[in-house]
Amino acid sequence: MKILLVDDSKTMxxxxxxxxxxxxxxxxxxxxxxxxxxxxxxxxxxxxxxxDWNMPNMDGLTFVKTYRQxxxxxxxxxxxxxxxxxxxIEAIKAGVNNYxxxxxxxxxxxxxxQETLERAAA
Amino acid sequence: MDPTHIxxxxxxxxxxxxxxxxLPVTVGDPAIKADPNxxxxxxxxxxxxxxxxxxxALAFSSDTARRVVALFCGMEIEPDSPDFADAVGELANxxxxxxxxxxxxxSRVSISxxxxxxxxxxTIARQSDMxxxxxxxxTDCGDITIEVAIRPAPQxxxxxxxxxxxx
Numbered sequence: 001m002k003i004l005l006v007d008d009s010k011t012m013x014x015x016x017x018x019x020x021x022x023x024x025x026x027x028x029x030x031x032x033x034x035x036x037x038x039x040x041x042x043x044x045x046x047x048x049x050x051x052d053w054n055m056p057n058m059d060g061l062t063f064v065k066t067y068r069q070x071x072x073x074x075x076x077x078x079x080x081x082x083x084x085x086x087x088x089i090e091a092i093k094a095g096v097n098n099y100x101x102x103x104x105x106x107x108x109x110x111x112x113x114q115e116t117l118e119r120a121a122a
Numbered sequence: 123m124d125p126t127h128i129x130x131x132x133x134x135x136x137x138x139x140x141x142x143x144x145l146p147v148t149v150g151d152p153a154i155k156a157d158p159n160x161x162x163x164x165x166x167x168x169x170x171x172x173x174x175x176x177x178x179a180l181a182f183s184s185d186t187a188r189r190v191v192a193l194f195c196g197m198e199i200e201p202d203s204p205d206f207a208d209a210v211g212e213l214a215n216x217x218x219x220x221x222x223x224x225x226x227x228x229s230r231v232s233i234s235x236x237x238x239x240x241x242x243x244x245t246i247a248r249q250s251d252m253x254x255x256x257x258x259x260x261t262d263c264g265d266i267t268i269e270v271a272i273r274p275a276p277q278x279x280x281x282x283x284x285x286x287x288x289x
Contacts (some may be wrong), residue, residue: 009208009236010204011195011212054215054219054234056235083220
């Protein structure tokens with residue numbers, strides 16, 4: 001299971017990596033913004049992506065919209081501080097499969113990852 | 123300043139620090155910033171735009187910031203490391219993101235990526251006509267100050283109304 005983490009904060013990527021390691025996922029690639037993610041996603045071919053919203057150069061929503069023009073299937077979880085209902089709807093319309101609001105507990109993130117993968121496999 | 127733009131920061135800082143750091147925060151009474159020369163050692167600043175404009179700062183003493191970052195990252199990080207600024211900025215990002223979700227329903231607000239200043243005794247200069255509210259926070263790691271300097275965005279002038287008024 002290959003997972004791409006897209007977040008401009010190394011601290012948040014480390015926290016997410018730690019949660020993923022506890023769940024047994026260790027094949028992880030990191031990107032620091034949407035542009036970086038676009039440059040890596042084809043070669044890495046992830047099975048799941050965790051994407052932040054507010055990032056420099058290219059934000060997460062723009063990345064999701066761009067990526068979804070090519071790939072409709074790979075599940076994407078938006079992990080962001082954007083908590084307003086309108087933003088969640090905007091993200092879902094763009095092609096996000098699940099949504100986690102920061103701050104999050106490791107349990108919550110783990111639960112959302114599991115349910116997203118289960119839905120994708122169904 | 124509109125209190126509905128202040129109280130969400132109280133709830134948000136408590137939520138962020140308890141969830142990510144398991145660190146309870148006791149919040150004191152917000153007050154208008156009286157001393158423009160109040161200094162800090164580490165500050166993360168985030169801009170707000172949209173229906174609300176201005177900036178929000180999360181400010182620490184050097185010792186407090188080191189302790190908070192160590193809790194957040196699970197290890198000691200030196201203040202001159204880029205990872206130190208990254209961690210402080212991400213905390214501010216979460217506090218501001220959570221707060222803006224608590225603004226009145228009609229508000230459409232965007233936040234900038236954080237800027238972090240690390241340097242003993244710096245002060246924060248703002249537009250003189252922008253009111254700034256200090257929210258004092260006590261934690262077991264030391265005191266933290268949130269400086270909220272935001273206001274509703276000016277309403278766009280309706281051209282027809284302006285033309286009628288000048289006629």
